[in-house]
Amino acid sequence: MLRNKAVTLLGAGTQGARLAFMWSKLGRRVHLVDPNEKQLDSAYTRIETFRRGSDPSPHKWGEIRLLDSKELEKAASSSWMVVECVPEKLELKRKVVQGLNDVAPQETIIASNSSSYTITEIINGLELRNGSRFLSLHSYWPPETAAIEVMGTADTSPDVIALVMEQCKLHGFQPFHVQRTSTGYIYNRIWAAIKREALLTVAEGVASPAELDAIFKEVLKTPKGPCEQMDIVGLDVVLDIEEHYAAEREGLPQLPREFLKKMIAEGNLGVKSGSGFYSYDGK
Template identity: 60%
Template structure:
């Protein structure tokens, strides 16, 4: 098992939205972090973003761990001393599978390998891959750290339980709120429940029972949440919501098609959400 973690870094493959936020979290208690990306600009922007979060946190400089950046061709070097590496590449199945296979070849035998995938269980990501040691591989799915500290940790049938225990303990020490997903679950815990909510909201609107604005209003009135399901889908991006729904439908034929058809009409009309100014609402 992994020992003497104090000076051993967490490596993060991908310096995008999730990678840079995770770099902030894993470095928040003075531990080193290695941030890896193929694009130099992503690395530079990531470091600047981390600096901004640190300034907002108003902690002494000495309490932060060093964040070192590495290009893609330095991946092997970045991994050599790491106790944990988390892939944070875009949510594309074959890309994630390729990255996990590469990490398995390059990371030291004591390094835990984790995926930050939001929709694919780790069992699906590694299915059919020729891996040297699949017992150290698991999922570590985060949401929007540091604002949302939830971290869902899910293994597969052969994951070493000690890897899960260690990650639960260490992530808690670094400000996460870890949850152990005890069985293979598409959508983990929260996203599985959220998928049902957004799907039923879409179906309710598609059937003409109420408008998206009316559904959001009653949802917020009853649950006292800052956003309703349609406002939240606009933030995520309607194309992303559709991709996730199609993935669920591939695995579960009982899911109704009307919510996906409803989304497709909006997307075909150029309505993608906040990112292009038009979704269920105008921005």
């Protein structure tokens, strides 16, 4: 039944390209939709690079159709699932998901790839035609990191969850079912606690960023430490996520956010600004 249906991805950024690669593995079509033609071309180049570097597939690669946003309704009409991969701004995601609800057939699953907003938050107050088909489908860094988290709402059909879990596994993901609504899903809740304690440790003068990262890597044998990771993500993004957690949960310490605000005010955003916890010379 699904063989003749596509997956539509709305947003051709980093995650959109990586997800298009994964969902086209079994020879099925993928519609990659974005209003920016250059973004689409860049995404297609990345997809081709992933394909050349992957193990030979037992199936022919699925066709990737690059589409303008005006063609979204047509794309959704032939898809079994539509996934939004737009920037991490709640009102934008709400607007996009409402639009998907309005144009996608009632049986088409609608998913959000948001890392910090739950599907329950995104659809709250929207006028939906079929509330049982909505879920969060948060991936990390496929194909290198295969983990993907599947989280529904109180109204999501168990059959929808089961189908998405099955299809994710078939396409090379390692799916995890988040069984209750959870800001941060599973992994990001754990990672948020690590980031928060790392910020507290540095802000209190217990250790320098370099010392903290060094001991973290020595004990856990990871390639990067928390401060290095935060620099890569961007300290402004880290702050936005922390503010969201603080709004959702009482009692989180303020010092990590105050420390981030001070760094950001001084122009230290991480790798993208040339300095954060560390200085970067472009190498």
